Amino acid sequence: MKEDYQMMVKTYEEAGGKPDVFKDSSFAHLVVNKNKVLGSHLVDGLRLDAKETDNGVDIDLTLEKGVRIDNPVHLCFGVLPEEGRQEIKLKALIEKGSEISILAHCVFPNAVKVQHIMDGEIVLEDNAVFRYDEVHYHGLTGGIEVIPRIKIEVGKEARLTMNFFLLKGRVGELDADYLAEVEENGVVEMMVKAYGYGEDKIRIRERVKLLGKGARGLLKSRIAVREKADSEVVSELEASAPNARGHVDCIEIVQNEAKARAVPLVSVSHEKAQVTHEAAIGSVNQKELETLMARGLKQEEAIDTIIGGMLK
Amino acid sequence: MLEIQDLTLERGGKAIFQKINLTIEDGEIYSILGPNGAGKSSLAYTLMGCSGYKLNGGKIFFDGKDITDLPIWQRAKMGITLAWQEPARFEGLLVEDYIQLGMKEKNKEEVKEALQGVLLAPDLYLKRKVDKTLSGGERKRIELAAIFTMRPRLAILDEPDSGVDILALNNVMKFVCSLRDRGATVILITHSAEAAKIAGRAALIGEGYLIKQGAAQEVVEYFEKRCLSCPKFA
Numbered sequence: 001m002k003e004d005y006q007m008m009v010k011t012y013e014e015a016g017g018k019p020d021v022f023k024d025s026s027f028a029h030l031v032v033n034k035n036k037v038l039g040s041h042l043v044d045g046l047r048l049d050a051k052e053t054d055n056g057v058d059i060d061l062t063l064e065k066g067v068r069i070d071n072p073v074h075l076c077f078g079v080l081p082e083e084g085r086q087e088i089k090l091k092a093l094i095e096k097g098s099e100i101s102i103l104a105h106c107v108f109p110n111a112v113k114v115q116h117i118m119d120g121e122i123v124l125e126d127n128a129v130f131r132y133d134e135v136h137y138h139g140l141t142g143g144i145e146v147i148p149r150i151k152i153e154v155g156k157e158a159r160l161t162m163n164f165f166l167l168k169g170r171v172g173e174l175d176a177d178y179l180a181e182v183e184e185n186g187v188v189e190m191m192v193k194a195y196g197y198g199e200d201k202i203r204i205r206e207r208v209k210l211l212g213k214g215a216r217g218l219l220k221s222r223i224a225v226r227e228k229a230d231s232e233v234v235s236e237l238e239a240s241a242p243n244a245r246g247h248v249d250c251i252e253i254v255q256n257e258a259k260a261r262a263v264p265l266v267s268v269s270h271e272k273a274q275v276t277h278e279a280a281i282g283s284v285n286q287k288e289l290e291t292l293m294a295r296g297l298k299q300e301e302a303i304d305t306i307i308g309g310m311l312k
Numbered sequence: 313m314l315e316i317q318d319l320t321l322e323r324g325g326k327a328i329f330q331k332i333n334l335t336i337e338d339g340e341i342y343s344i345l346g347p348n349g350a351g352k353s354s355l356a357y358t359l360m361g362c363s364g365y366k367l368n369g370g371k372i373f374f375d376g377k378d379i380t381d382l383p384i385w386q387r388a389k390m391g392i393t394l395a396w397q398e399p400a401r402f403e404g405l406l407v408e409d410y411i412q413l414g415m416k417e418k419n420k421e422e423v424k425e426a427l428q429g430v431l432l433a434p435d436l437y438l439k440r441k442v443d444k445t446l447s448g449g450e451r452k453r454i455e456l457a458a459i460f461t462m463r464p465r466l467a468i469l470d471e472p473d474s475g476v477d478i479l480a481l482n483n484v485m486k487f488v489c490s491l492r493d494r495g496a497t498v499i500l501i502t503h504s505a506e507a508a509k510i511a512g513r514a515a516l517i518g519e520g521y522l523i524k525q526g527a528a529q530e531v532v533e534y535f536e537k538r539c540l541s542c543p544k545f546a
Contacts, residue, residue, distance in 0.1 A: 288400040295414030296388040309404035
């Protein structure tokens with residue numbers, strides 16, 4: 001168990017995390033390998049109940065009304081063996097006027113046949129602020145499936161920022177589905193960045209319903225695929241209330257035999273609502289490429305610089 | 313330094329320029345002047361070796377070496393660079409990193425100096441991104457700063473004076489001189505007679521032909537009398 005913990009922390013560090021936070025009592029954290037809770041620490045105002053199940057962990061997280069947690073809460077989920085299945089059920093309630101930021105690292109360094117399923121329900125009550133960053137660190141075999149399903153309710157004047165990064169190691173198969181419903185003057189910003197190669201498959205479906213007056217939504221995706229990787233991003237944004245505003249912004253860069261599709265589905269059912277979208281799919285922009293080459297970078301270096309910037 | 317012999321370019325079956333011959337001397341500012349659509353920018357892209365600008369005829373020599381078929385990056389390694397009229401934008405790339413891309417040795421102090429040289433406060437710009445949040449004028453000035461730190465031997469500046477306000481224009485022209493003063497030869501592409509005057513020599517291009525070359529003052533006067541008054545170019 002102790003060895004597993006040390007290995008998780010080491011992998012967490014390789015994934016870009018700062019392991020010192022696990023020793024610092026001002027940072028709340030939770031470390032889970034497959035279905036074992038290896039470590040946890042809470043701070044005032046945050047309730048977190050993690051129950052081990054056959055294949056994973058059920059987590060109930062509540063941030064009490066009006067509580068603001070200054071330091072991000074660090075979550076570390078992973079499967080260290082080559083094979084395994086991890087099911088995380090997350091219920092998060094961010095009560096009225098509270099504020100929290102969560103940084104989750106999902107690490108699967110040795111995955112040959114691993115499935116990571118996240119089933120989440122997140123509720124932001126009125127005036128709550130919630131930032132959730134999920135960073136993945138995968139091995140190089142591509143033997144992993146990542147299947148997040150998250151439903152989010154965003155209350156009046158509440159704000160959700162959600163970022164998903166899968167940039168280190170092979171994607172394997174990513175099949176993400178997010179749905180957010182936003183009430184009056186609530187704000188949702190979602191961003192996905194992924195870099196697929198080999199025979200990786202990326203499927204992202206993100207849906208935001210702007211239900212309340214003045215609700216705001218931004219769906220942003222940045223995907224790069226090369227070799228035989230395949231990606232599809234479906235971004236649905238509905239605005240049905242006065243002054244609701246939404247924007248979909250998708251860029252996918254394709255190299256070699258890779259394939260990419262972007263499907264922006266925007267709908268408006270109120271005369272004072274507005275939704276816009278922009279999508280660019282294709283190879284690296286020629287002018288960007290030649291600008292960098294005119295600084296002396298070789299073509300491959302220029303491509304890496306452009307993709308690196310986009311996915312930064 | 314740069315010798316252009318009988319350069320001829322067609323794109324999509326249309327002649328862009330024909331049989332252009334020029335010689336640019338080491339350390340000079342040389343203006344290439346002409347109305348919109350004359351083929352000036354195409355000439356700049358051709359000299360840099362951009363894709364889609366493969367010559368139908370002619371040769372380009374740099375320091376006596378035939379570079380006609382060299383790719384862009386090899387020309388850049390020899391010291392040739394280009395500032396585009398509308399520079400590209402790069403998502404996620406910081407100004408400080410972008411400017412340092414072409415430097416042989418990274419030097420943040422030199423980056424700051426270059427930004428100050430184009431009237432951009434380093435504290436406000438180093439950590440900004442070279443993306444669409446910059447205005448056209450800001451982006452152009454950052455491009456000039458990047459060219460400055462690269463210490464090129466030959467800088468081809470495609471209309472650095474367009475799209476910048478009148479106050480910045482004087483600064484841009486000073487900057488072109490400072491590039492020359494630190495050892496670069498500058499080809500200044502412009503359709504502004506005023507801007508072209510900072511050069512020692514100039515060439516006038518119209519409809520893809522080299523109409524006149526010689527002392528800048530002389531070429532500019534010719535341009536003002538013959539081209540600016542010509543309804544076809546006005």
